Amino acid sequence: MKKRKTLADVASAAGVSKMTASRALRGDKDVSQANVDKVKRAAREIGYYGNHLAASLSSKRTDLIGVVVPSLSNIVFPQVMWGVTDALKGTALQPVFGVTDYDPEVEYQTVRNMLSWRPAGLILTGLDQPEDTRLLLRDAGVPVVQIMDSDGDPVDACVGFSHTRAGHDIATALIGAGRRRFGYVGRNLDKDLRAGKRKQGFREALCRHGLEFIDTMDGAQMQQGDIRDPAVVCGRRMTAELLARAPDLDCIYFSNDDLAFGGLCHCLAEGMDVPGRVALAGFNGLGLIEGFPGKIATSRTARREIGEAAARIILDAVETPEAGEARRQIFTPTISLGDLAETEEVVG
Template identity: 80%
Template sequence: MKQRKTLADVATAAGVSKMTASRALRGDKDVSQANVAKVKQAARDIGYYGNHLAASLSSKRTDLIGVVVPSLSNIVFPQVMSGVTDALKGTALQPVFGVTDYDTEVEYETIRNMLSWRPAGLILTGLDQPEDTRLLLRDAGVPVVQIMDTDGDPIDACVGFSHVEAGHDIAMALLGTGRHRFGYVGGNLDMDLRADKRKEGFRNALRKRGLDFIDTRDASDLKSEEATQSAVMCGRRMTEVLLAVRPNLDCIYFANDDLAFGGLCHCIAAGIDVPGAVALAGFNGLGLIEGFPGKIATSRTARRKIGETAARIILEAVEGSAGVGGNIHVLKPTISLGELESDHVKRTSD
């Protein structure tokens, strides 16, 4: 069996000292770019990949950043992860991703396992972890950045927005177009707590006008085989059921754009004018709805920017240039009403 290449081999191949080679591979800013390039090329040429476990024993941490997200079923969290990756390019830090499927027990085990690797920091989704998970995070001894939410008490730092406000704001915008008979279509709200917050924010805005949702539907209303389908298919089916019972609705608010797109698919198939007869509103601003421009109102979230900002907070903490405690970055969604605005102008002028 061949012996693995060592840091000394890299230093020899690059014509630098072992110390310089080590600092260059760590991304130390005091090493010249010329030496960094030589060392990295030498490492590539001889097939050197290092020993992060040994490094963690001496430095008490690895160069890994644990990133925990609830789902990869739509583009939202892959875009967050892309932002994290972009921010860490050219540094010695490497993101490692875990997916929980909105299961708090899976989240706990994922975080516990990641902490056993001695990561440089953790990025995780939301602020509503159970107390046993929060205990892990409080005692982690590494920078912790919670993302995609500001409705709660951060462990360390957070980057995101208020889901309560996001629901409230789009409700006010929709009310401003003259809609007043609202329905709601959601997913598994007992698991997706952020969607539940948006629903409550939306409802709060309606109640200020003496209104409420006329009817709601969520995944628990579907047959078991229907509930396991894609979010688009679930949205299509729940919209069909909702409008069959409440045909006089003039607006449906969906937990996300995937469900809203499914609702649009049903309306197109049923010959229902969107947004003329019924307006549809989702959340996230996904590229999925751009194929039918303006048909679905939405709140566009800065997903990639949220990931980039979270990674930079940890990077700055690792480099010692800034702490993370109490570091809160709010990146509010922007509302797009699409054709609903022009439809409102037409209605009021007729």
């Protein structure tokens, strides 16, 4: 077995001292760019990868940033992760990702394991963690950024938007477009608490106009195996059932665009005019919906920008701990009514 390359090997190959090589690889600002380039080139040429565990024992932290997301089944959270990765390019910090599938116990174990690695910071989704998870976060001793929500109390920093307002605003826009008979399709609302907030905001807007959901499908009526089907499949099946029960609906609000796209597939297969016969509205602003007839209404969220902002908060805290960086950054989703905006007939 070949011996692992050491920092001394890098320094020798680069023609610098061991201390200069160490500082160059850490990204210290007082090392000249010429020496940084030489050291990094030498490390690549000889196959040096360092010992971050030893470094963490001396510095009391690693250069890892833990990022905890609930799902990778749609493009939303990969885009958040893309933003985090972009913000950390050219730095010594490296993101490490964990996926919870909206399970609070999995989230607790993921956070616990990540904190045991002595990360430089932690990014996780939402503000509604159980108390045992929040205790870990409060005692973490590193910057913690909770993302994709602002309806609640962050443990430390927060980058996101109000889901309650997002639901309220798109309901108001749909009512303004003449829709009056609303249905709802969602799933996993017992775990996806942010979707529940959007539904509540939507309902509050309806109530202000003397309206209410005519009928809803929240996944509770489905078989357990069906709930595990892809969102598009569930959206198509649930839309079919909802319209069979309430055929005079003129608008259906979905908990996300994936479900709404499934609803669009059902309507197109049945020859229904979307949005003339029934308007469909989702959440997230996915590119998936752009190329189809009957383009659905949606709320577009700044997913990549939220990831970038969260990573920068941690980066700033690591590089300049005394800096007074923003600890709460709020984004506002933008509403697109899709083809409904071009519909001349107002449904009364």
